[in-house]
Amino acid sequence: MLLVDQGQEWHDxxxxxxxxxxxxxxxxTACFSELLPKFTxxxxxxxxxxxxxxxLARKYELYGANFQEAALLDVANDGVETLRLxxxxxxxxxxxxxxxxxxxxxxxxxxxxxxxxxxxxRGGAFIVGDKISFVDYNLLDLLLIHLTLAPHCLEDxxxxxxxxxxxxxxxxxxxxLDSPRHTSLPINCNGKQ
Amino acid sequence: xxxxxxxxxxxxGRCEATRMLLADQGQDWKEDVVTFDMWVKGDLKxNCLYGQLPKFTxxxxxxxxxxxxxxxLGRKHxxYGKDDREAALLDVANDGVEDLRTxxIDFIYKNYxxxxxxxxxxxxxxxxxxxxxxxxxxEGGAFIVGNKISFVDYNLLDLLLIHEVLAPGCLDSxxxxxxxxxxxxxxxxxxxxLxSPQHTGLPINGNGKQ
Numbered sequence: 200m201l202l203v204d205q206g207q208e209w210h211d212x213x214x215x216x217x218x219x220x221x222x223x224x225x226x227x228t229a230c231f232s233e234l235l236p237k238f239t240x241x242x243x244x245x246x247x248x249x250x251x252x253x254x255l256a257r258k259y260e261l262y263g264a265n266f267q268e269a270a271l272l273d274v275a276n277d278g279v280e281t282l283r284l285x286x287x288x289x290x291x292x293x294x295x296x297x298x299x300x301x302x303x304x305x306x307x308x309x310x311x312x313x314x315x316x317x318x319x320x321r322g323g324a325f326i327v328g329d330k331i332s333f334v335d336y337n338l339l340d341l342l343l344i345h346l347t348l349a350p351h352c353l354e355d356x357x358x359x360x361x362x363x364x365x366x367x368x369x370x371x372x373x374x375x376l377d378s379p380r381h382t383s384l385p386i387n388c389n390g391k392q
Numbered sequence: 393x394x395x396x397x398x399x400x401x402x403x404x405g406r407c408e409a410t411r412m413l414l415a416d417q418g419q420d421w422k423e424d425v426v427t428f429d430m431w432v433k434g435d436l437k438x439n440c441l442y443g444q445l446p447k448f449t450x451x452x453x454x455x456x457x458x459x460x461x462x463x464x465l466g467r468k469h470x471x472y473g474k475d476d477r478e479a480a481l482l483d484v485a486n487d488g489v490e491d492l493r494t495x496x497i498d499f500i501y502k503n504y505x506x507x508x509x510x511x512x513x514x515x516x517x518x519x520x521x522x523x524x525x526x527x528x529x530x531e532g533g534a535f536i537v538g539n540k541i542s543f544v545d546y547n548l549l550d551l552l553l554i555h556e557v558l559a560p561g562c563l564d565s566x567x568x569x570x571x572x573x574x575x576x577x578x579x580x581x582x583x584x585x586l587x588s589p590q591h592t593g594l595p596i597n598g599n600g601k602q
Contacts, residue, residue, distance in 0.1 A: 269463075270453060273455075274456050276460075277459055277460050278442055
């Protein structure tokens with residue numbers, strides 16, 4: 200979403216389903232260069248989804264206006280990562296047994312992001328500051344996949360609801376979210392959502 | 393009056409890397425100690441963004457999440473690599489440190505007695521990527537990336553030191569990591585800190601296990 204919104208092209212190298220990282224403990228604990236996703240920019244290749252986001256953020260000035268905003272973005276992104284890990288754990292390890300509990304607990308997990316929006320002195324269009332950042336793309340994705348899991352989960356969060364609507368309507372993002380490039384991919388490797 | 397305050401439990405835990413960074417960089421800081429009793433009975437938890445500590449203040453900036461704190465200090469004190477490429481490699485390395493730290497914490501607090509043998513048996517697999525990173529560093533293995541110290545070095549050093557306590561000798565088959573720990577630990581200010589009661593007087597973890 201970051202790349203498309205910034206008007207950047209990219210090439211996807213898709214692995215076959217039997218090499219899905221979720222099934223392979225070896226891939227997870229192998230040398231860093233064998234983790235997925237892997238990202239290449241010219242002759243520079245590296246992995247770890249948040250390292251990729253931060254790299255692109257530095258490249259396209261999506262890391263806040265100053266050190267303070269950068270730090271707050273890290274605080275927010277680490278929160279996104281924490282919830283994303285909980286989500287992945289549910290999806291891959293105990294979806295049927297614990298979906299109800301997870302959904303019931305969601306308001307507690309989502310509240311910090313509503314708080315961050317309410318504390319943003321520039322208004323709630325972006326999580327920090329008055330322009331888009333790498334965290335906005337990450338958080339938007341996290342919220343969209345949770346809306347798929349639990350369609351009403353943002354009803355008690357007016358700022359988050361407006362935030363999702365606002366970001367999704369950015370022309371390039373809106374177009375991408377409707378495109379087969381996005382819609383044809385399942386959210387998760389095991390088909391659960 | 394130091395501008396930095398660490399608000400945390402009386403443990404090394406997720407703050408020791410930050411403390412080592414500040415000590416090594418010659419920075420003063422204040423410790424705002426929160427006992428478990430204060431945490432359970434007071435309203436601090438409700439006021440923390442994610443309901444967790446550490447909390448860190450730099451003047452009027454308040455931060456949560458130990459890695460956000462480290463990155464902030466990394467940016468502020470020139471400890472984030474010399475260019476975007478090194479910064480990216482540092483992020484990759486730090487995310488790896490965080491992954492293993494999370495496994496360690498989970499093991500310490502939830503599965504110590506039953507899980508210790510397996511955890512220690514699996515350690516070489518978990519440590520190998522860091523040995524590889526040191527090997528791949530074209531500037532030599534004194535630092536994880538590049539040729540000067542970064543926020544990740546403090547984080548990784550702490551991770552390796554606590555694992556040596558858990559499993560003495562766990563670095564024996566990793567010559568670069570062994571040299572790396574020895575080299576960093578002998579930096580004068582860091583060495584002084586590691587020998588001081590400020591460090592030795594705190595348990596590594598809140599439940600006394602290590």
